[in-house]
Amino acid sequence: MSDIAERLENERIEIQLLLEGLFLKYGHDFRDYAGAHLKRRMEYRKLAEGLDNYAEMLHKILYDQAFLQQLLLDLSINITEMFRDPWVYAKIRKAVVPHLKTYPFIRSWHAGCSTGQEVYSMCILFHEEEVSGKRIQIYATDFNDLVLDKARQAIFPIEVVKEYTANYQKAGGLSSFAEYYTADYESVKINPPLRDRVLFSAHNLATDGVFAEMNIIFCRNVLIYFNKELQNKVMKLFYDSLCPGGFLCLGPKESLRFTDYADKFDIVGEKERIYRKKRGLHQGLSNEQ
């Protein structure tokens, strides 16, 4: 084996041990995150701290709380915006909401909701499509408590308003976006309708299970950071959580194609990555594999 190959192999072993240590000590499970991305993020922190290797880094994780918090921030990507990819919302309005409205009661789940922009966008959309608060329960989960706190507050920097407004319009907004927020000097507070129908809570897709039967699940720009095994595990969780005919919305670069669940869903919007759980397959199917 060449020097470099051996060095890289040792590095892989150290990283694996580090992830194991992070899990054993704190329960944070990054063991099945996409390797190349994870390594980049850790390498960045390693260089920034002047650490020689990942064994040193493991030691620091075990003993240094401030460092642990820093690393957890490094490992998570929380970027989000309201009506992100507006054409997706336009499609949901047209092709998904009419089906949802045929149900007496709607359960909707945003998994990996970050600071809440996606959730509040859907609140606005449901409101404009005349889904009343009596008929809907929205669950919004993330494994990061910091972003959940921000999500609950719904306060965003004023600079984002212009972009959100443009997105809202492109998404086919029926009113004026200004109706949904109160502006301050440097921030806006989103006051979406249906806000009291949202339940924010901590949920880890890698380690937690099903908690209710859903009619629609949003999990956008989250699966891209998981490896194939974890992606399949999470797809099983979603499959088991969805009612027959329930909808699944993924991020624009995420698809069912390379998972074990490709043939268990129909495609509602190819480009929008909107899928629908096939009917007629009984619920337990995914357990039998």
Added chain:
Amino acid sequence: MANYRAMVIGVSAGGFKALSVVLPQLQRELPLPVLIVQHLSPVSDTYLVDHLRQRCAVKVKLAEDKEPAEAGVVYLAPPDYHLLIEADYSLALSLENRVNYSRPSIDVLFASAAEVFLEGLIGVVMTGANADGAEGLARIQECGGLTVVQAPETAEVNIMPLAALEAVAVDHIVPLDRLGRFLNMLAMGQ
């Protein structure tokens, strides 16, 4: 003769024309995958892919997350996503911050491919107006891969090839009109 397992190409300003010269020279049975980062504005669509598809014998497509990298296929990083490769040769996309003001970034692709393919990798830096790719090419060399740079005098914008040449004692400097055939030869193990 070395047996290459993958090729990565980084290209920026002037890339549209340059790739239209190079990629049509690759033959259909290319025995390795080609991964390309071309800097584009975040709003651009699949125009480049369609354009190249019409002119190339090899298959050209936008890279998808988790897709296995296959021989004989050219994968372009989609606008606004970093492209990386995993140890199991599957492609990975990420929305991590810009690197060298760029997303996709050439350095990000090169660094991940360098570690996966070691001496089995060919890295190529072509025309462009920034220094993205120089560090990545150095990493490829460090990991034992082969380094190639488009001859700066044949580049529409020579900043990127010059930056690469400054950072790395490269193995080959090749003019644009012969670059495709040269890469084809390397890939075929000739």
